[in-house]
Amino acid sequence: MNQSARRPRSEDRATDGPAPDGRAERGRQSRVKIAEAVLSLLDEGESTFPAERVAERAGVSRRLVFHHFADMSELVETAITRRLEQLIEQIRPLPTAGPRDTRVAALTEQRARILEWITPAQLTLMRLETPGGRVAEVTREVLDLARARLAEIFAEELERLPAARRAEVLYGLDAVTTWGAWYHWRSSGLSAEAAASTMETAVHALLATTDRPGTGS
Numbered sequence: 001m002n003q004s005a006r007r008p009r010s011e012d013r014a015t016d017g018p019a020p021d022g023r024a025e026r027g028r029q030s031r032v033k034i035a036e037a038v039l040s041l042l043d044e045g046e047s048t049f050p051a052e053r054v055a056e057r058a059g060v061s062r063r064l065v066f067h068h069f070a071d072m073s074e075l076v077e078t079a080i081t082r083r084l085e086q087l088i089e090q091i092r093p094l095p096t097a098g099p100r101d102t103r104v105a106a107l108t109e110q111r112a113r114i115l116e117w118i119t120p121a122q123l124t125l126m127r128l129e130t131p132g133g134r135v136a137e138v139t140r141e142v143l144d145l146a147r148a149r150l151a152e153i154f155a156e157e158l159e160r161l162p163a164a165r166r167a168e169v170l171y172g173l174d175a176v177t178t179w180g181a182w183y184h185w186r187s188s189g190l191s192a193e194a195a196a197s198t199m200e201t202a203v204h205a206l207l208a209t210t211d212r213p214g215t216g217s
Contacts, residue, residue: 037058
C-alpha cells in the first residue's frame with residue numbers, strides 16, 4: 001500500500017487551520033489521550049465505557065471528554081478507528097518466495113496474533129448501531145490490504161490457475177485468514193493455538209488445489 005496516499009488519521013483531522021498558540025495541537029493530543037483511554041479499558045476486557053471512567057483513565061475532566069466528542073458513541077467510534085489503523089501498521093510484509101510451508105507458517109503466525117489482539121475492538125464494533133463512515137472506510141482498507149498481501153505471498157501458486165479459479169482460491173484464502181473465521185473458531189471453544197493450527201490447515205488445503213490447476217477450472 002502506498003503509505004503517502006493514505007488518508008490522514010482521525011486524530012490528525014481533529015482541528016483545522018494554523019494554531020500559532022499551540023491550542024490546536026493540545027486539542028489533538030487530548031483527543032488522542034481520551035481515545036487511548038478507551039482502548040486501554042477495552043484491552044482490559046471492559047465492554048462499556050462510562051464517561052467518568054474514561055476521563056479518569058485519560059487523566060482529564062469529564063467536561064473535557066465532551067468538549068472533544070459530541071457523545072460517547074463518537075468517542076468509541078474514534079477509538080475503534082484508531083485501533084483499526086494500528087492494525088494496518090501490524091500487517092508487515094511476509095516472505096513471497098521460498099518453501100510454501102515457510103510462507104504459510106509466517107502468514108498464520110501473523111494473522112493469528114493480530115486477529116486475537118483485535119477481537120475486543122471487533123466485538124465492540126459489532127455493538128455499535130450505526131458505525132460512522134470512517135470506521136467503514138478503515139475496515140475496507142484493512143480487508144483490501146490483507147487480501148492484497150495474500151496475493152503477493154502466494155503469487156507462485158495462484159499464477160498457475162486460470163483467472164476465475166485464481167479469484168476463487170484467493171477469496172477462499174481471504175475467508176479463512178480474516179476475523180470472521182477466527183472468531184468462529186475461538187467462540188466454538190478452540191484455544192488460540194488450536195485456531196491458528198486450524199487456519200494453517202485450511203490455507204494448506206486451499207493451496208493444494210493449485211497443484212492440480214486443471215481440476216475445478
